[in-house]
Amino acid sequence: MLAAERRDHLLALLAREGKIIAKDVAAELGISEDSVRRDLRDLAGEGLCQRVYGGALPVSPAVVDYHARQAVAPDGKRKVAAVAAGLVRPGGALILDGGTTALAVVHALPQDLACTVITHSPTIAAALLDHPQAEVFLLGGRIFKHSAVACGAAAVEAAQNVSADLCLLGVTGVHPEAGLTTGDPEEAAMKRALAARAADTYVLASSEKIGTASRFRVLPFEEISGLITDAAPHDPVIEQLAARGVEILMTD
Amino acid sequence: MLAAERRDHLLALLAREGKIIAKDVAAELGISEDSVRRDLRDLAGEGLCQRVYGGALPVSPAVVDYHARQAVAPDGKRKVAAVAAGLVRPGGALILDGGTTALAVVHALPQDLACTVITHSPTIAAALLDHPQAEVFLLGGRIFKHSAVACGAAAVEAAQNVSADLCLLGVTGVHPEAGLTTGDPEEAAMKRALAARAADTYVLASSEKIGTASRFRVLPFEEISGLITDAAPHDPVIEQLAARGVEILMTD
DNA sequence: ACCATACATGCAGAACCGTGCAAGAACAGG
DNA sequence: CCTGTTCTTGCACGGTTCTGCATGTATGGT
Structure with missing residues (x-):
């Protein structure tokens, strides 16, 4: 699984489910929770999600779809x-x-x-x-x-x-x-x-x-x-x- | 259920119902009343709700957070x-x-x-x-x-x-x-x-x-x-x- | 005043987190 | 083709945060 692919998966999941639970997605994708956490940290750094204890939430639910496709200005x-x-x-x-x-x-x-x-x-x-x-x-x-x-x-x-x-x-x-x-x-x-x-x-x-x-x-x-x-x-x-x-x- | 998600749920509930009863929401979400109380205490500390005996009320009648509603059910x-x-x-x-x-x-x-x-x-x-x-x-x-x-x-x-x-x-x-x-x-x-x-x-x-x-x-x-x-x-x-x-x- | 309920606090176990580290992959240069 | 470098990934560890329970206190209703 490619790193970029993983990121996309996370964003899609976030858009679809409205939340990400690090443990679950790690199990689902067969990767370590550490990688998930690292990805989430990066995405949060780019303003694409909001890091919370246990996983992540959309930064602002309404515009997350838009942001995911639209690279940062x-x-x-x-x-x-x-x-x-x-x-x-x-x-x-x-x-x-x-x-x-x-x-x-x-x-x-x-x-x-x-x-x-x-x-x-x-x-x-x-x-x-x-x-x-x-x-x-x-x-x-x-x-x-x-x-x-x-x-x-x-x-x-x-x-x-x-x-x-x-x-x-x-x-x-x-x-x-x-x-x-x-x-x-x-x-x-x-x-x-x-x-x-x-x-x-x-x-x-x-x-x-x-x-x-x-x-x-x-x-x-x-x-x-x-x-x-x-x-x-x-x-x-x-x-x-x-x-x-x-x-x-x-x-x- | 993520802790942040729970907080969102509480805010959404508050917006929708105009009140929160700690016991009810604890039963609904399948968590202890203590957690609910802790959350309410935190939210009150941030000025997002008003803590009252038995639960919580909106800090002002108009406070309704659209973002919070996204996480519900x-x-x-x-x-x-x-x-x-x-x-x-x-x-x-x-x-x-x-x-x-x-x-x-x-x-x-x-x-x-x-x-x-x-x-x-x-x-x-x-x-x-x-x-x-x-x-x-x-x-x-x-x-x-x-x-x-x-x-x-x-x-x-x-x-x-x-x-x-x-x-x-x-x-x-x-x-x-x-x-x-x-x-x-x-x-x-x-x-x-x-x-x-x-x-x-x-x-x-x-x-x-x-x-x-x-x-x-x-x-x-x-x-x-x-x-x-x-x-x-x-x-x-x-x-x-x-x-x-x-x-x-x-x-x- | 009494009682049931709600509360704060302390505590222990569990879950989660960041960091450091090592193994492996990708890659550039020789 | 080999080698050194860089990046990624998973694991281990120690620290932090969360959660439910137990205890004792406060509150509101009767």
């Missing part, structure tokens, strides 16, 4: 998310896009921050369950599988009924000419609808997206307040955007 | 969920309630089932992401933290625009006189709105809920098609319901 995204989280004012209202970067923003928010979060992502909504002071409003609609967010006419319509101080948007491309782009027209429309409902809109773009473009335009640069990125300090694309009046927030 | 719920999943027809439309039992239904659905699922639970929506053939429609609204579902006026309104063949509802109490009940009035209204949009409504009730009642009525028995439960074969409550024309689907 890479460093760049975490840094971008931390800067973005700093823009959120206590008591304010935040429109939060879907995607892994947005999920990282949730994790970067103080646990007890009191604010209103409006989102079209069930994943984000589920992740916010352990922020007891956060008021969450979910925009419903047809769920687009590939991005795991609500889109379409119903979702855009639902967005018309909200407003916020700040909107944090993820995109897949940031290109001097193409502007801010994403890969799906429905998603692009939804992002536009979200941005239109906030006083300020900041775009989250980890470095690998700078200079690339996808097929569908979300917004021109003129319509956003700023860009949050971990790109190199003197990236030519970034400097060009700064010259065009886009506020640039760099991670350090 | 996974076995009975899985069986109930399996039966419920069997009612879902390929190509059909299903309205699925929130809650752990409903989550278990998702896990019990064939991975490649093609159907439409309408839900007001972001957790359910997120869980359905790995059913590639399932079309998911999410009903938006204000997220109620304690049950992790969208409720309130917006959610009820959104429900008016859908319809389905089958609705699977969870409840917290099934009582001959009180009917089908739950602990929150908004949730009760939402469940009613969901049931009204489906041709058939089946209620999922694992055995520990039979014979109990919560404060808010969801529906009278006359308005549901059937009840799915893992209660004992000749449970008096169940037999009474059957006599009143409620279709009873038992797990085996």
Whole structure:
């Protein structure tokens, strides 16, 4: 039995049963309890489970499935998310896009921050369950599988009924000419609808997206307040955007 | 049974019932009252419950922890969920309630089932992401933290625009006189709105809920098609319901 | 005031944990 | 192909934590 295989088995078991008992799974797989404990310790270190006396429990039952498949957010995204989280004012209202970067923003928010979060992502909504002071409003609609967010006419319509101080948007491309782009027209429309409902809109773009473009335009640069990125300090694309009046927030 | 799991169970019980009686829960879980008392003392030390003579009470009436609820009675719920999943027809439309039992239904659905699922639970929506053939429609609204579902006026309104063949509802109490009940009035209204949009409504009730009642009525028995439960074969409550024309689907 | 029940405490046995260690597998370099 | 290195795995050991029981005390009802 491969180590990675064992890890997968543990995560699957955790998702299915809601718990892991070290002794039982060791017997089941025919390996020592020590190995199970070591694996559980590692998984807990990555935030994929919660170690308890005798075994392990899901870290947060609702999102464990998602986490198991979604590797931990890479460093760049975490840094971008931390800067973005700093823009959120206590008591304010935040429109939060879907995607892994947005999920990282949730994790970067103080646990007890009191604010209103409006989102079209069930994943984000589920992740916010352990922020007891956060008021969450979910925009419903047809769920687009590939991005795991609500889109379409119903979702855009639902967005018309909200407003916020700040909107944090993820995109897949940031290109001097193409502007801010994403890969799906429905998603692009939804992002536009979200941005239109906030006083300020900041775009989250980890470095690998700078200079690339996808097929569908979300917004021109003129319509956003700023860009949050971990790109190199003197990236030519970034400097060009700064010259065009886009506020640039760099991670350090 | 893991110690941490036991603690979760206590918190869940506290959230659901509003109180804990040390003697009862000790008997139920097959552990000594001393362990229960020790757990309650610890929980009280962390401010998660209020210790009283004979058991414990919520520290404040509103304290309900969704996460704690995940650990309750996974076995009975899985069986109930399996039966419920069997009612879902390929190509059909299903309205699925929130809650752990409903989550278990998702896990019990064939991975490649093609159907439409309408839900007001972001957790359910997120869980359905790995059913590639399932079309998911999410009903938006204000997220109620304690049950992790969208409720309130917006959610009820959104429900008016859908319809389905089958609705699977969870409840917290099934009582001959009180009917089908739950602990929150908004949730009760939402469940009613969901049931009204489906041709058939089946209620999922694992055995520990039979014979109990919560404060808010969801529906009278006359308005549901059937009840799915893992209660004992000749449970008096169940037999009474059957006599009143409620279709009873038992797990085996 | 009395009694039944619930409680805290101490204790012993059991279960669980981390660490160190050695045997073996995987692997890179010669 | 051999050898040294690194990583993994299982085992042994000592320490920690948990659990149920016994004891004596406190509490609430009658």
